[in-house]
Amino acid sequence: MPNRRILSLWFPRLGAERLIRMERGTFDAPLAVLRDTGQMQVICSLSEQAEREGLTLGQPLRDAQAMCPHLITRLRNVQSEQGFMKVLTRWAGKYSPWVAAAEEDALVLDVTGSTHLFGGEEGVLAQVGEDCVDLQLTVRAGLADTLGAAWALARFGAQPGVAHRSGDDIDQEAPATRARAAKRRHWTRGGTAPPAVGGTAEVGRIAVPGQTRGALAPLPVAALRLEGDTQAELARLGLRRIGDLTGQPRAGLARRFGKGLVLRLDQALGAVPEPVNPAPPETFYAVRMSLPDPIGLEEDVAAAVDKVLGPLCARLKKKSKGLRVVRLQVFRTDQTMQSVEVGLARATDDPERVRPLLRMKLTDIDAGFGIDMLRLEAVRVETLHARHTAGHLEARQAAEKRLSQGQALEDLIGRIGARVGLEQITRCHPASSHIPEKTAQVLHAAWSEPWEQTWPEGVLKRPLLLWRPEPVHAPEVPRLPEVFRWRGRDLAVADARGPERIAPEWWLDEPEWRSGVRDYWRVTCANGERLWLYFAHGGQMSAGWFCQGSFA
Numbered sequence: 001m002p003n004r005r006i007l008s009l010w011f012p013r014l015g016a017e018r019l020i021r022m023e024r025g026t027f028d029a030p031l032a033v034l035r036d037t038g039q040m041q042v043i044c045s046l047s048e049q050a051e052r053e054g055l056t057l058g059q060p061l062r063d064a065q066a067m068c069p070h071l072i073t074r075l076r077n078v079q080s081e082q083g084f085m086k087v088l089t090r091w092a093g094k095y096s097p098w099v100a101a102a103e104e105d106a107l108v109l110d111v112t113g114s115t116h117l118f119g120g121e122e123g124v125l126a127q128v129g130e131d132c133v134d135l136q137l138t139v140r141a142g143l144a145d146t147l148g149a150a151w152a153l154a155r156f157g158a159q160p161g162v163a164h165r166s167g168d169d170i171d172q173e174a175p176a177t178r179a180r181a182a183k184r185r186h187w188t189r190g191g192t193a194p195p196a197v198g199g200t201a202e203v204g205r206i207a208v209p210g211q212t213r214g215a216l217a218p219l220p221v222a223a224l225r226l227e228g229d230t231q232a233e234l235a236r237l238g239l240r241r242i243g244d245l246t247g248q249p250r251a252g253l254a255r256r257f258g259k260g261l262v263l264r265l266d267q268a269l270g271a272v273p274e275p276v277n278p279a280p281p282e283t284f285y286a287v288r289m290s291l292p293d294p295i296g297l298e299e300d301v302a303a304a305v306d307k308v309l310g311p312l313c314a315r316l317k318k319k320s321k322g323l324r325v326v327r328l329q330v331f332r333t334d335q336t337m338q339s340v341e342v343g344l345a346r347a348t349d350d351p352e353r354v355r356p357l358l359r360m361k362l363t364d365i366d367a368g369f370g371i372d373m374l375r376l377e378a379v380r381v382e383t384l385h386a387r388h389t390a391g392h393l394e395a396r397q398a399a400e401k402r403l404s405q406g407q408a409l410e411d412l413i414g415r416i417g418a419r420v421g422l423e424q425i426t427r428c429h430p431a432s433s434h435i436p437e438k439t440a441q442v443l444h445a446a447w448s449e450p451w452e453q454t455w456p457e458g459v460l461k462r463p464l465l466l467w468r469p470e471p472v473h474a475p476e477v478p479r480l481p482e483v484f485r486w487r488g489r490d491l492a493v494a495d496a497r498g499p500e501r502i503a504p505e506w507w508l509d510e511p512e513w514r515s516g517v518r519d520y521w522r523v524t525c526a527n528g529e530r531l532w533l534y535f536a537h538g539g540q541m542s543a544g545w546f547c548q549g550s551f552a
Helices: 014-022 048-052 061-067 078-092 121-134 147-156 212-216 228-236 242-246 250-257 259-269 298-318 351-364 393-420
Strands: 006-010 031-036 041-046 072-075 099-103 106-110 139-144 201-206 286-295 321-332 337-348 371-383 426-430 440-444 465-472 483-486 489-502 518-525 530-536 544-550
Touching: 006 121, 006 147, 014 031, 014 041, 014 078, 031 048, 031 061, 041 048, 041 061, 078 099, 078 106, 078 337, 106 147, 121 139, 121 201, 139 147, 147 201, 147 212, 147 259, 212 242, 212 259, 228 250, 242 259, 250 259, 286 298, 298 321, 298 351, 298 371, 321 351, 337 351, 337 371, 337 393, 351 393, 465 483, 489 530
Parallel strands: 031 072, 139 201
Antiparallel strands: 006 106, 006 139, 031 041, 099 106, 286 371, 321 337, 321 371, 426 440, 465 544, 483 489, 489 518, 518 530, 530 544
């Protein structure tokens, strides 16, 4: 069986080069992509020109502008970058069916048994470099027996002062992947070559099968994917290279630096398996609409939403699917995007039930300088089961009535949920317990069914409002007082019903029920308040009167 071979592709300038691809010829100055941390904006991606100016990742925007006054900046669009990575994942499928997006800017391919189709491992890296030149992307590649080793070679295989060969290995480096110019097939008939517009395959490092340890030995310990604190502690002890760690006792490393260091080292050397798990193919239900002229009025956006909502629901209906969560994305002319989401209490493929929820969210959208494209996506869908009615006419009418009433309630829950959130809407179901706090269980209304059976009789006698027991100033005797003081007020008893004795659950230790057996009274006060009082006979706590609820 051939050795397992893993190819790691890292795109260090993905965010900036994605924008350069979209706006070719616009960025004739250094470009920086910014990330908003809440307190300031920091750089998360740089173009090659910006790197030459001395700018670094994580640098605050103010410092960067002081170093490079002519710097061009753009805010990061996370969803667009994720979509671009999915495109690159499909592109990488030409080299191997096992492709996984390991990070936000990196891909991992299991190329075991497929390199001969491209002329060997050097041919694979050469083809990857040519493709990335055409795509105007900078890529750094590493090929090794393990995922950890390939990751390390892609990111640290070309650091200054790091040897590219170890031992008798003379084929580790693949010079063919250092392509820095566009392919010539576009200008072979004469004329001048087109200018280079970005995109380089800077490094392609190959570790010969079985020589992983020697290939990783000269690399820094950061190539093991360690935390920053662990790297700093290793540096203080003089352990700066991976080769310095391979000869150390494992027990001592684990005892001092934790099991994470030993795990990463074993994964890189192949002692611990680290498979490549390709993402399953995704099924997207989305409709996009490009506008000839930018729009900004709420009525125009609502009209555009109506045009894309119908086709989306029709597509879902063909697949027997229903919308549960739908997302509206609006793309503005300044290359930024804003999105809103709405959830439904019950999955549906009826656009009339989704349209009012989306209209309620349009007020949250800022059109900016104008919207030139909309995208409506079904984020979460559920299977819709066909309802079959059979029997007499009365049974059919009852079923239709029950169905229409259920839809009305679900639409109401969806409308309220669009304002306050579906998680804030709850309903109660009876529970099998005689303890007042446990007679009902609270469920989310959007993800539960209404209780259709008869409620237990004991539950109906409970007050509408329940709270933690509050002390009542009254004589500590089990006889209901005529006058008592509660919440700083003197109240007189006009009517009372009871007592109802409730004992604690002896098999559970409830802190609130350490007062022992309780005698509950339904008390109507002279001022009209209806309270739920009880006398605690005392157990681990002292006896006395308490108030726990109020009737409607």
